[in-house]
Amino acid sequence: MNSSVLNYLPQGREVEIFTHAANNKLPVLIKGPTGCGKTRFVEHMAQQLDRRVYTVSCHDDLTASDLVGRHLIGADGTYWQDGPLTRAVREGGICYLDEVVEARKDTTVVLHPLSDHRRILPIERTGELIEAHPDFMLVISYNPGYQNLMKGLKPSTRQRFVALSFEYPSPEQEVVIVCQESGLDKQTVQQLVKLGNDLRRLKDHDLEEAASTRLLIYTAMMIRSGLPAAEACRVCLAQPLSDDTETLAALEKLISGHF
Amino acid sequence: MEEFVGEIWHKLISRQANTDFANATVQLDPLQSQLATYYRALGGAPGVSIDGADERVIRTHRRFAQKLAGSHLRFAVAWQDDRSLRLPVKLAFFEDPELNLELYYWLTAMAARLPRMRHWLKDNQRATLELFEHRPKLQQAYQRLAEACIALRPDPSTLKDSLGERERLLQQAILQPGTVDELPGAKGAPNPIPLWIYPPPWQDLMVETEDDLDDQGEGGPQEQPTVEGSRKQAKRFDDSKQTDGLMVFKLEALFTWAESVDLDRPQEENLDEDLEGAAEDLDIITLSKKRRAGSSNIKFDLDLPAPQNDDLPLGDGMKLPEWDYRKQIMLDDYCLLQPMLNDEALPEPIPEELRAQAKILRHRFSQLRPNKTWQRKQPYGDEIDMDAWLEHLTQIQNTRQSPRHQNFYKHRNDPQRELACLLLSDLSLSTEANLNDDKKVIDMIRETMVLFAEALSGSGDPFAIYGFSSIKNKQVRYQMLKNFNEPYGDEARGRILAVKPGFYTRIGAAIRQSTEILKMQKAxxxxxxxxxxxxxxxxxxxEGRYGIEDTRRAIQEAKMAGLQPFCVTIDEQGNDYLPYLFGDQGYAVINDVNRLPQMLPKLYLNLTGLAG
Structure with missing residues (x-):
C-alpha cells in the first residue's frame, strides 16, 4: 500500500485497546483465523500512531540472528547489520512478528527482555545493550487454528502481552469491507458473503480452514474485473480450500445455489 | 406353461403400472459424502449422517393397473431424525437424470433447514422459502424440479371433489410455497411429494399415549395427510407394565434330573439366518423396550464361549507372575495369559461417522513427521555455515583453535523420531454399560481405538493395539488387535471394530505382557x-487392595524397563486410586466420555512432547 490512508473497519474496541497499549508501552498479541484482518489492523494502527512497521513473517527456520542482526562481510572485512527487531528498537516503530508460532521457541525468547518493564535488547554478538526507543512497540500475531495443536506460544512468552482476539467480521460489516476493497456492487457482494458464511460452517469438519475475508475480497476483485461470478467462486473459494474431490463437488453445488 | 404365462402377465402389468424412469436412475451411494458436506454447509448439524431410507406404506389413491400390479403401496420418502438424514436409496422419479441428481441436493438442503418437523405442510413450505431467501439460483433449480414434479402428478380436475381440491392445493404449495396453510380432509394420503421432507415414521409414536393426532397442529388430523400412512409403519410398544414372558417356576425345580430322550427335533426357528428377509416381509416392526432388563433374561455370560465360537487362541498361552501383597512375594507362573486373535473379523473401512474426524487427525499427525532440519557447525556438510564462519572472523581473537578445527558447514539431516506406543484397552464386561441412549462405553472405546490408530498411522510412529479381559488367573485373554509389525489397514480396523466386552479386569498380567512386547521395540x-x-x-x-497392589507392581516393572506407562480412565473415582498406581502425572480422568476419541490423540501429543 502506498501513502494513501488504509481503510479499516473496527469490529469492536480493538483500536482503543491498541492505542492504550501503545501509550503504556505494552506489547500486543493478536490472534485470529487466517485472513481476518490482523495484518491490516496493525498497518492501520501504525498509520494512526504515525509509526513505522517492521514486519517479520516467521517460519521454522527463523533464527534469533534473523531478528537481531548479524555480521556480514564487506569490502573492508566484516561489519554488523541490524535485524528488523534491532532497527525497530533503535529507531522506534512497531515490530510486527506475523505467525509467531511458526518460529522455533528458542527464537522467541529474545523477545522476553523487550516485552517486560526492562524494554532492553541485549545483543550477544556485539556485547551491546540497547534500550528501546520510547516509540518502540512489539506486536505478535498467530492463528490459533490447527497449528496450535502442536505449536503454541510458551506460556512464559504469552503472559507478557495484551491479547486481542479477532474473528471474521459480521456479515453486514463484511459486506462493507468487501465492497470497499474490491469496488464490486453491493448486491453481488451480499450474495458472496452469504456464500462465505455457508462455507464457514464447514470448518473443522470438511475444511481445515474457513473462507477468509481476504479470499472473499479476492473473489470480488475477480468478479469485478469481468470473470463470471460462479467461475470466480470456483477458482477463488472452492479450489483453494480443498483438494478432496468429494468436498469440491459439494462446494460447487453450494456455489451454484448462489450464483 | 402356467408359470410362463404368469411371468409375462406380471411383466406386462408391472410395466403398465410403473412410473419410474429406470434409465434415469441416480444412486445415493456415490453421492453420500458430497451430500453430507452440502448438508453441513447449509446449516445441518455436523454429526448427522446420511443413510438410505426404507420404503414406507403410504395409502395413496392408486390407478387400476397399479392396484392390479400391487405396486405403489410403498414409497421411499426422505426423512430425518437426530441421528441421520434418510434419503431414498435411488431416485428415478424424473425422466432426466440431471433432475434426479438435483433432487438429491434439494432434499439435502431442505433437511438442513428442517431439523425438527412440527407440521409437514407448513414446515416444508417455510423451509423452501428460507432456502430461496439467500440463494437465488437455488430458486431457479427448484422451479425446474417443481414443474417437472407437477407434470407427473395427477390432474386435479380428473379427481373427485375433495381429492381434487387437495391435489390442487398441494400443487399450489409446490409451485408457490408459503401460500397454502391447510388441506381439506380427503380419503387416503396424497401422492408422495418427492421434493419435501417427511416426518420420521415413528414421530407420532414418541408421545406416550397412543391417541389420535389431535395435538399435532392447530387444525386437527386432516392437516397431517401423510401421518396416517406412516403410523402403520412402526410401533413402539411399552410393555413395562405387563408381566414378562417368563413363566412362574419353583426354584428347586431348576436342579432336577431330566431323562434324555433321543428325539430328533427339527429346527424351524432359524430366524438368525434370515433376519433381513424377515424384516422385509413385515410391514410393522414392533419395538419394545424392556424396562426391567435382567428380570426376564437369564444370561450365562460368565461361561467361556464354546471353542468353535471363540476367537483363535495363539499358542498355549504364557505363564506370568503375580504379586501377592499379603505375603509380599511374587507368585511365579501364576497367571495364564492367552493371546487371542479374532480371525473371523472382516476387514472394515472407517465408519462413516468417524471419517471426517479421522481425516483431520491423520492430516494433523502427518504434519508431525519429523522434518529435515539444518544442523549447524558441522565438520562437513552440504552448505557453508555462514554464521559460523562470520562468528569465526569477527571473534578471531577469542578463538583458540585454528580454522582447521572449526566446523563451518551446515548439514541437512534426516532425523528419526524414536517413539513406539502400545495402546492397551480394557474390554471387561463393565464396558458394556450404557453411556447414553444409544451408546455404550465399549462403543466409545472402539471409536477411540480407531481414531487413535488413524492418527498414528498418519504420523508414521510404530504402534500396537491390544485389548484384555480375564476370568480368574486361568485365562487372561489378551486380544491382539494390531501388533507392531502389521501395517494398519482395513483388517486391523475390522478387528478393532469387532471387539466385544466380556469378563473381568485382571490388569496386572496384561500390563506385564505389554511390557514384554514394548521392551522389544528399539525406540x-x-x-x-x-x-x-x-x-x-x-x-x-x-479385587480391592490385592488388585491395586499387583497393578502397581506391574506398572513399576514397566517403568523399570524404561517404558512410560500412562492411564486414561473414565472412572470418576479414578482420582482415589490412580495416583497410587501411576503417580500423579501418570494418568488422566476424562469426565466427558464423548470427548475421549478426540482427547486421546491430543494426549498422545502432550505425552510424547510433540505438543511442545
Whole structure:
C-alpha cells in the first residue's frame, strides 16, 4: 500500500485497546483465523500512531540472528547489520512478528527482555545493550487454528502481552469491507458473503480452514474485473480450500445455489 | 406353461403400472459424502449422517393397473431424525437424470433447514422459502424440479371433489410455497411429494399415549395427510407394565434330573439366518423396550464361549507372575495369559461417522513427521555455515583453535523420531454399560481405538493395539488387535471394530505382557497407554487392595524397563486410586466420555512432547 490512508473497519474496541497499549508501552498479541484482518489492523494502527512497521513473517527456520542482526562481510572485512527487531528498537516503530508460532521457541525468547518493564535488547554478538526507543512497540500475531495443536506460544512468552482476539467480521460489516476493497456492487457482494458464511460452517469438519475475508475480497476483485461470478467462486473459494474431490463437488453445488 | 404365462402377465402389468424412469436412475451411494458436506454447509448439524431410507406404506389413491400390479403401496420418502438424514436409496422419479441428481441436493438442503418437523405442510413450505431467501439460483433449480414434479402428478380436475381440491392445493404449495396453510380432509394420503421432507415414521409414536393426532397442529388430523400412512409403519410398544414372558417356576425345580430322550427335533426357528428377509416381509416392526432388563433374561455370560465360537487362541498361552501383597512375594507362573486373535473379523473401512474426524487427525499427525532440519557447525556438510564462519572472523581473537578445527558447514539431516506406543484397552464386561441412549462405553472405546490408530498411522510412529479381559488367573485373554509389525489397514480396523466386552479386569498380567512386547521395540521413547473404565477386579481375590497392589507392581516393572506407562480412565473415582498406581502425572480422568476419541490423540501429543 502506498501513502494513501488504509481503510479499516473496527469490529469492536480493538483500536482503543491498541492505542492504550501503545501509550503504556505494552506489547500486543493478536490472534485470529487466517485472513481476518490482523495484518491490516496493525498497518492501520501504525498509520494512526504515525509509526513505522517492521514486519517479520516467521517460519521454522527463523533464527534469533534473523531478528537481531548479524555480521556480514564487506569490502573492508566484516561489519554488523541490524535485524528488523534491532532497527525497530533503535529507531522506534512497531515490530510486527506475523505467525509467531511458526518460529522455533528458542527464537522467541529474545523477545522476553523487550516485552517486560526492562524494554532492553541485549545483543550477544556485539556485547551491546540497547534500550528501546520510547516509540518502540512489539506486536505478535498467530492463528490459533490447527497449528496450535502442536505449536503454541510458551506460556512464559504469552503472559507478557495484551491479547486481542479477532474473528471474521459480521456479515453486514463484511459486506462493507468487501465492497470497499474490491469496488464490486453491493448486491453481488451480499450474495458472496452469504456464500462465505455457508462455507464457514464447514470448518473443522470438511475444511481445515474457513473462507477468509481476504479470499472473499479476492473473489470480488475477480468478479469485478469481468470473470463470471460462479467461475470466480470456483477458482477463488472452492479450489483453494480443498483438494478432496468429494468436498469440491459439494462446494460447487453450494456455489451454484448462489450464483 | 402356467408359470410362463404368469411371468409375462406380471411383466406386462408391472410395466403398465410403473412410473419410474429406470434409465434415469441416480444412486445415493456415490453421492453420500458430497451430500453430507452440502448438508453441513447449509446449516445441518455436523454429526448427522446420511443413510438410505426404507420404503414406507403410504395409502395413496392408486390407478387400476397399479392396484392390479400391487405396486405403489410403498414409497421411499426422505426423512430425518437426530441421528441421520434418510434419503431414498435411488431416485428415478424424473425422466432426466440431471433432475434426479438435483433432487438429491434439494432434499439435502431442505433437511438442513428442517431439523425438527412440527407440521409437514407448513414446515416444508417455510423451509423452501428460507432456502430461496439467500440463494437465488437455488430458486431457479427448484422451479425446474417443481414443474417437472407437477407434470407427473395427477390432474386435479380428473379427481373427485375433495381429492381434487387437495391435489390442487398441494400443487399450489409446490409451485408457490408459503401460500397454502391447510388441506381439506380427503380419503387416503396424497401422492408422495418427492421434493419435501417427511416426518420420521415413528414421530407420532414418541408421545406416550397412543391417541389420535389431535395435538399435532392447530387444525386437527386432516392437516397431517401423510401421518396416517406412516403410523402403520412402526410401533413402539411399552410393555413395562405387563408381566414378562417368563413363566412362574419353583426354584428347586431348576436342579432336577431330566431323562434324555433321543428325539430328533427339527429346527424351524432359524430366524438368525434370515433376519433381513424377515424384516422385509413385515410391514410393522414392533419395538419394545424392556424396562426391567435382567428380570426376564437369564444370561450365562460368565461361561467361556464354546471353542468353535471363540476367537483363535495363539499358542498355549504364557505363564506370568503375580504379586501377592499379603505375603509380599511374587507368585511365579501364576497367571495364564492367552493371546487371542479374532480371525473371523472382516476387514472394515472407517465408519462413516468417524471419517471426517479421522481425516483431520491423520492430516494433523502427518504434519508431525519429523522434518529435515539444518544442523549447524558441522565438520562437513552440504552448505557453508555462514554464521559460523562470520562468528569465526569477527571473534578471531577469542578463538583458540585454528580454522582447521572449526566446523563451518551446515548439514541437512534426516532425523528419526524414536517413539513406539502400545495402546492397551480394557474390554471387561463393565464396558458394556450404557453411556447414553444409544451408546455404550465399549462403543466409545472402539471409536477411540480407531481414531487413535488413524492418527498414528498418519504420523508414521510404530504402534500396537491390544485389548484384555480375564476370568480368574486361568485365562487372561489378551486380544491382539494390531501388533507392531502389521501395517494398519482395513483388517486391523475390522478387528478393532469387532471387539466385544466380556469378563473381568485382571490388569496386572496384561500390563506385564505389554511390557514384554514394548521392551522389544528399539525406540528411544516407549509409551504404554492404558485405557480403562475402573479399578482392577476379577472374581477371585483379585479385587480391592490385592488388585491395586499387583497393578502397581506391574506398572513399576514397566517403568523399570524404561517404558512410560500412562492411564486414561473414565472412572470418576479414578482420582482415589490412580495416583497410587501411576503417580500423579501418570494418568488422566476424562469426565466427558464423548470427548475421549478426540482427547486421546491430543494426549498422545502432550505425552510424547510433540505438543511442545
Amino acid at each position: 528411544q521413547q516407549r509409551l504404554m497407554l492404558i485405557l480403562s473404565d475402573g479399578k482392577p477386579n476379577d472374581i477371585d481375590r483379585y
